[in-house]
Amino acid sequence: MINGGTSLLGLLGNPVRHSLSPVMHNAALESMGLNWRYLALPCESESLGLVLQGLRAVGCQGLNVTIPHKQAIAELCDELSPLARRLGAVNTLVPGVDGGWYGTNTDVEGFLAPLGANEDWAGRDAVVIGCGGSARAVVAGLQSLKLNTITVVGRRSEALQAFNTDLQQDNAPLTACLENAPQLKEAVAQAALVVNTTPVGMAQHGDPKAMPLGAELWSGLSPKAVLYDLIYTPRPTSWLTTGQRRGHRCIDGLEMLVQQGAASLRLWSGRHDVPTEAMRSAAETALAT
Secondary structure, three states: OOOOOOEEEEEEOOOOOOOOHHHHHHHHHHHHHOOEEEEEEEOOOOHHHHHHHHHHHHOOOEEEOOOOOOOOOHOOOOOOOOHHHHHHHOEEEOOOOOOOOOEEEOHHHHHHHHHHHOOOOOEEEEEOOOOHHHHHHHHHHHHHHOOOOEEEEEOOHHHHHHHHHHHOOOOOOEEEEEOOOOOOHHHHOOOOOOOOOOOOOOOOOOOOOOOOOOOHHHHHHOOEEEEOOOOOOOOHHHHHHHHHHHEEEEEEEEEHHHHHHHHHHHHOOOOOOOOHHHHHHHHHHHHOO
């Protein structure tokens, strides 16, 4: 029950109406016996700084950040974790000791969880669609898997080059590829893993039947390629539905959402007994209704 002692957690983004984070986190908070409540908080980009100040002033216990604020919000934090600083992207805010916000990123941990600790990705090739805040976490995660190459696909040359400059590492060289470049077909054909980090195909975001980079490109995939879509509404997306019909192993964004959310809640609460099963069950129930 919400009462005078209830504290606030929330999700900042635009749009956030579709998000499963509130139902997932509130199930965990109830299980943990914490008198906190988690809300989706729609926020325009121009209001971001003001909203952060107001939430800190009223004692908000922590925040998640989603599209389109993950990069912009890094500039508004009083302190950043080393990972968030390297990525230039923040998905979790923790109240600072002396006021303001400490920004970090739990997306990398969440992204890697569904790929499986026992699968060997070393020496294989990956394609990442998009070069925004979520893509930064995805690439950082992929770089820990000792891949051969990671091809990052985007619409604008300037954004791609800046992305690759920020995240380039010797252990998994990044290749920039515009979405209309002729070498994209070859990169897709060689890929063992393709990750969509864009909102293309998301419910409440344009055409939910749309596929990233169009439908024709995906006929050239290797039969063994794994498709990973960070979107979880609808579940599955049109892209993953097509992949399933062709026999590909397909992963949606729900488990990443659960795992990154659990990592955030551990930071906010200082507790390690975060019930990921309760979070997953609540999210799956909400998707089914």
